[in-house]
Amino acid sequence: MSEHIQPENTLQPEGVSLQDSQEPVAPESQSSESVSASTPPAPASDAVSDAVPVGETPSAPAEVSLESRIAALEAERDEYKDLLLRKAAEFENFRRQKEKEMAALIKFADKNLIKSILPIIDDLERVINNAEKFLANNPDAKIYVDGVKMVHQKLLKTLEARQVKRMETIGKKFDHNFHEALTQMPKADLEPDTIVEEFEAGYIMHDEVIRHAKVIVSKPVESAE
Structure with missing residues (x-):
């Protein structure tokens, strides 16, 4: 009895067909020469147009010279120096003015008080006279x-301690800076405008008149026609 030998079945993975096992054949790629020939040339770069010709260098901005820079700094220095000197002079004038005002304020601090005392002295002198x-x-x-x-x-000594002095008027020439004429009196033996009588005493404080002297002055005697 002859035995029939069957060919062995080819084992295939489950779920995979013969068609799937065959790899697809990729189409032939075009040659690089044909691709490059069909590709249009790229436009020229803008940088090429801006290129500096060979042998030339780009122009640089002119640099400020050292001398001109020094001159500008010296001019600025002189301007600030002049401003500083003017401000210093203004401050010095201001300081002197304030010192002068303060000295005058201290100097004449008692002026109004002394002027109010003078009428009292006048009354005492009337009593004494x-x-x-x-x-x-x-x-x-x-x-x-x-x-x-x-x-x-x-009271007179108190005034003297504060640099207040009484004017001397009798026999003096009339001066409107110190005297106030109340009337005139004919005097043949005196020059015109000579003080012949004092009605109210005048006083000076630190070389400043704080009250004018009220006086009577002489005038020429009128000749009878």
């Missing part, structure tokens, strides 16, 4: 008159 007539009828009042004189002297 009329004391002789008063004492003739009231001799026991001498002690009171002496007290008034003492107060008067103390």
